Amino acid sequence: MTISKVLIVGAGTMGGGIAQLCAQRGLDATITDISQELSDQAKARIEKGLSKRVAKGKITEDDKNKVLAKIHTAGDLSPAKDADIVIESAIEDLDIKKKIFAELDRLARPEVILCTNTTSLSISKMAAATKRPEQVVQMHFFNPPVIMKLVEIMPGRQTSKETLKAAEEFGKQLGKDPVVCKSEAPAGIVSRALGQLLNEATWMVEAGVAEPADIDKAMKLGANHPMGPLQLIDMIGLDIHRAKMQTLRTVLDDPRYAHPPIVDRLIEEGRLGKKVGKGFYDYGE
Numbered sequence: 001m002t003i004s005k006v007l008i009v010g011a012g013t014m015g016g017g018i019a020q021l022c023a024q025r026g027l028d029a030t031i032t033d034i035s036q037e038l039s040d041q042a043k044a045r046i047e048k049g050l051s052k053r054v055a056k057g058k059i060t061e062d063d064k065n066k067v068l069a070k071i072h073t074a075g076d077l078s079p080a081k082d083a084d085i086v087i088e089s090a091i092e093d094l095d096i097k098k099k100i101f102a103e104l105d106r107l108a109r110p111e112v113i114l115c116t117n118t119t120s121l122s123i124s125k126m127a128a129a130t131k132r133p134e135q136v137v138q139m140h141f142f143n144p145p146v147i148m149k150l151v152e153i154m155p156g157r158q159t160s161k162e163t164l165k166a167a168e169e170f171g172k173q174l175g176k177d178p179v180v181c182k183s184e185a186p187a188g189i190v191s192r193a194l195g196q197l198l199n200e201a202t203w204m205v206e207a208g209v210a211e212p213a214d215i216d217k218a219m220k221l222g223a224n225h226p227m228g229p230l231q232l233i234d235m236i237g238l239d240i241h242r243a244k245m246q247t248l249r250t251v252l253d254d255p256r257y258a259h260p261p262i263v264d265r266l267i268e269e270g271r272l273g274k275k276v277g278k279g280f281y282d283y284g285e
């Protein structure tokens with residue numbers, strides 16, 4: 001399978017990053033969203049980021065222009081007709097993703113593989129919205145996609161071995177070091193294991209074991225983590241963290257994933273994390 005044209009659905013944090021990654025690897029990357037404007041804004045953010053790297057002397061103006069020339073924008077899914085592979089990275093909402101997959105299935109050539117970058121939604125349910133469930137697979141990138149070396153690849157119930165292999169090869173083509181899961185499970189490997197660690201830290205806050213800053217300090221100094229677990233939850237967003245724990249709790253039917261009341265209380269108080277200036281910590285304006 002030769003891949004030169006990639007369609008990325010969703011022009012947010014991850015979609016923009018994946019498009020930049022593809023373009024930097026010499027592929028034509030089209031970003032699409034619910035409007036042309038959102039896709040153009042994503043390209044403008046990429047341009048801003050690249051300009052900063054030019055100013056710092058990390059890349060040349062020519063490098064920047066070459067990458068930008070490979071990034072195209074759209075306001076609907078019609079570019080799926082020309083794509084060699086599609087990476088869906090829209091908002092984490094199963095109904096929206098199912099609609100996107102049904103439409104992609106209608107538009108894309110029959111041999112084209114449809115990937116999802118979902119964090120914890122069912123790959124099989126997205127695949128069921130298509131007539132090519134054996135060609136639907138998860139390619140889970142990490143933030144920021146340009147830098148993070150890992151891509152997790154996970155099959156849905158009907159994903160073929162050929163599709164898994166092709167996704168792995170494509171991950172390598174993007175310069176990543178992929179890990180391929182054997183079966184479908186919510187939240188993959190990293191988000192599940194990390195989620196449980198972060199959850200444990202919130203239970204320690206609930207139990208009054210130590211102040212959040214001391215729990216973070218302990219994990220940084222004692223476990224060599226670059227960032228404390230509560231700082232990390234603030235970065236991810238308490239609402240996002242709780243949603244993932246709830247998915248794990250429900251889908252795996254395992255009480256180990258239950259979150260403590262302190263997380264609900266902070267969310268009720270609007271302390272959603274760094275994005276709103278307060279979570280476990282206060283960040284000012």
Ligand SMILES: NC(=O)c1ccc[n+]([C@@H]2O[C@H](COP(=O)([O-])OP(=O)(O)OC[C@H]3O[C@@H](n4cnc5c(N)ncnc54)[C@H](O)[C@@H]3O)[C@@H](O)[C@H]2O)c1
Pocket residue numbers: 009010011012013014015032033034038089090091092093096100117118119120140141142143
């Ligand atoms: N943020 C992360 O660290 C991270 C990491 C790995 C995976 N993910 C997953 O990647 C996906 C995107 O996350 P994000 O952080 O980029 O979100 P985001 O909120 O930054 O962007 C989501 C984008 O989806 C668009 N969108 C909504 N409905 C759409 C539709 N019908 N068609 C096309 N686009 C639509 C929105 O307009 C928005 O631009 C989610 O599934 C998320 O779980 C996120």
